[in-house]
Amino acid sequence: MKKDGLLRVEDLCLHFRTNKGLVQAVDGVSFGLGRGLTLVVVGEAGCGKSSLARAILRLLPRNVHTYTGRIFLNGVDIMKLGEERFRREVRWSKLAFVPQAAINSLNPVVKVGNQVAEPLLVHRLAKTKSEAIARAREACELVGLPGDFLSRYAFELSGGMRQRAIIAMALAARPALVVLDEPTSALDVLTQANIMNLLKGIKQKFKTSFILITHDIATSSELADIAAIMYAGQVVELCNASQFYREPLHPYSQKLIASVPSLRQEKRPEFIPGQPPSLLNPPKGCRFTGRCLSRSNRCEKEPPLVEVKEGRRVKCWLYQ
Amino acid sequence: MLAVSVRRGVENKILFSAKDLCTWFELRRWGFFRVGSVKAVDGVSFELRRGETITIVGESGCGKSTLAKTILGLCLPARGELNFDGKRLNGLNTRQMRSHRSKIGYIQQDPYGALPPFMTVRRILEEPLRINKTGKKEEMKRRVREVLAEVKLTPVEDFIDKFPHMLSGGQQQRVVIARSIVMKPRLIVADEPISMLDASVRIEILELIRGLQHAHNLGVIYITHDLSTVRHFSEHIAVMYGAKFAEKAKVKDILDNPLHPYTRALLSAVPKLDPANVTTFKEVPPGEPPSLLKPPSGCRFHPRCYAIIKGLCDVESPLEFEAKKGHSVACWLYRK
Numbered sequence: 001m002k003k004d005g006l007l008r009v010e011d012l013c014l015h016f017r018t019n020k021g022l023v024q025a026v027d028g029v030s031f032g033l034g035r036g037l038t039l040v041v042v043g044e045a046g047c048g049k050s051s052l053a054r055a056i057l058r059l060l061p062r063n064v065h066t067y068t069g070r071i072f073l074n075g076v077d078i079m080k081l082g083e084e085r086f087r088r089e090v091r092w093s094k095l096a097f098v099p100q101a102a103i104n105s106l107n108p109v110v111k112v113g114n115q116v117a118e119p120l121l122v123h124r125l126a127k128t129k130s131e132a133i134a135r136a137r138e139a140c141e142l143v144g145l146p147g148d149f150l151s152r153y154a155f156e157l158s159g160g161m162r163q164r165a166i167i168a169m170a171l172a173a174r175p176a177l178v179v180l181d182e183p184t185s186a187l188d189v190l191t192q193a194n195i196m197n198l199l200k201g202i203k204q205k206f207k208t209s210f211i212l213i214t215h216d217i218a219t220s221s222e223l224a225d226i227a228a229i230m231y232a233g234q235v236v237e238l239c240n241a242s243q244f245y246r247e248p249l250h251p252y253s254q255k256l257i258a259s260v261p262s263l264r265q266e267k268r269p270e271f272i273p274g275q276p277p278s279l280l281n282p283p284k285g286c287r288f289t290g291r292c293l294s295r296s297n298r299c300e301k302e303p304p305l306v307e308v309k310e311g312r313r314v315k316c317w318l319y320q
Numbered sequence: 321m322l323a324v325s326v327r328r329g330v331e332n333k334i335l336f337s338a339k340d341l342c343t344w345f346e347l348r349r350w351g352f353f354r355v356g357s358v359k360a361v362d363g364v365s366f367e368l369r370r371g372e373t374i375t376i377v378g379e380s381g382c383g384k385s386t387l388a389k390t391i392l393g394l395c396l397p398a399r400g401e402l403n404f405d406g407k408r409l410n411g412l413n414t415r416q417m418r419s420h421r422s423k424i425g426y427i428q429q430d431p432y433g434a435l436p437p438f439m440t441v442r443r444i445l446e447e448p449l450r451i452n453k454t455g456k457k458e459e460m461k462r463r464v465r466e467v468l469a470e471v472k473l474t475p476v477e478d479f480i481d482k483f484p485h486m487l488s489g490g491q492q493q494r495v496v497i498a499r500s501i502v503m504k505p506r507l508i509v510a511d512e513p514i515s516m517l518d519a520s521v522r523i524e525i526l527e528l529i530r531g532l533q534h535a536h537n538l539g540v541i542y543i544t545h546d547l548s549t550v551r552h553f554s555e556h557i558a559v560m561y562g563a564k565f566a567e568k569a570k571v572k573d574i575l576d577n578p579l580h581p582y583t584r585a586l587l588s589a590v591p592k593l594d595p596a597n598v599t600t601f602k603e604v605p606p607g608e609p610p611s612l613l614k615p616p617s618g619c620r621f622h623p624r625c626y627a628i629i630k631g632l633c634d635v636e637s638p639l640e641f642e643a644k645k646g647h648s649v650a651c652w653l654y655r656k
Contacts, residue, residue, distance in 0.1 A: 044518050044521075045489060045518040046488075161608075188379045189546060189547065189586060189591075190379060190585065190586065190589045192591070193604045194604050197601050197602055197604065215519040216591070217519065218591035218593045221592075221594055221595060221597045222591065223598065224595075224598065225598065241595060241598070242595035245593055246595065255520075257593070259519065260519075260593050261549045262593065263548050263590050263592065264592075268552050269552070271521065271524040271527070273524075
């Protein structure tokens, strides 16, 4: 893991104000990501992984309470940029986003081609509309969308094709980093394999970095170089992906890996009993204590993020 | 009207069977002229015994949800025969249909969409009992508690007065399961019960359905597009493609020895946890699943198939060949 890579996130916090109190959706997350690498953020529903994506892209709802930390993109602290400069210089031209349920994110009354071309015009990456359309066509062909699809509307496309259109839109401006929020969870197995092949090809060809946010561990292994395991708003383990898949260290990561069903294995997959804690009033100390089998008295205190091996960090007292 | 077919022997206990089942949706222009029909289920046959599970796998748009709805009596079949518990289901009147539906439980795909947001859990679970006018109030209350305990939403007091939005996805799906068994059905149709849930609770929900199945000797029709969970939770698989069954066999036979080219493609596309995946590309058949309005001639998989026999596959629809006892495959490669 190169520290001076493309993206470095330090102590990122995003808390929301609600009627019931403060929701600590992202609480002190730090990681680094090199060029051409993919970070997978794995975690259960409600662990703050989508909020993390929105925090990185600064796509925030209105009820934000705290939004602190530092995000370096190519060495520049983008948290310090003003809203307008961030929009003009960073969002979409350097950091693109494929939202969750992307297949429902296309505008139903605008032709697909015009939608893919729109960010190019808005960010003045293409001078004329015809140039933008030409580049949109290029991006569409790159993701395997035939050229004549540009003049179609979203409802005329199948789910997999719509997903491709969204990916084309994210790639049209040639960003250095694309944040993918559950890009394949609504798709079939075959389409999912197709999209993963496509992303892998783009990663190898253009050295684009991805942040892949998912709860599907088996699919994540298609793309992952680095894995960040999130639990209750915090990263509990950060390591190379192969280390995570082969020998996870944090008790939660171990449970996650054991819960992956497999086609060939005779072993029955396990499940993690209990519920993740509410982010409204997360428990003091280790947040996984309630469901952990190897808990002890120490766990009442907040565990440190221990560096086990070079670049491998685990937030657990067991490795102290 | 109740045409009781020949009662099968008790020892093999076939709970449900479909023979050459077809469900077609007519398309009309200006509400009048027939312009064709979407053949969502086209000639499907299978049998299910008590206490067993049959998994129906297929891509979206292959007709698997329509098949589920036909089994539940929510869509009327255009042709074919349905037998449930020794009774023929075709041509039942409304009242008989209602009593039939109460014997089949339905687990929907999206638990949040399936639960009325303005009803408490108690009211949701009482609803089927009220509609079917079973028993007194006391009995109803007892039954509601009983099923909540069965789906392990305990302590019952914590859940019974909650509204669906106050529950997590897994808990909502438990309420849906509780509702499906509240009438003590003999058959459960589970339409993608876990696809909307978080990966970590999926296994838990499948274990729960499996446990209920063993406890009450239920037949389960499990519809999914994800093969990875099938091995531990099912006895039979039917692979559906373009409104027809491509292959049908025991779970082990299909997973270890898939015959139909489509089944093979499907199995190789199932994500596996392997760090080596980062560098390898998966082989995926080209193209998209067929439109059911104008399905391709001959075998419906032939435009995407790697083993196409020219002049046969694209002309004539394959019959179901029995490759092995209990393993049938609709592919010309296995003709005898």
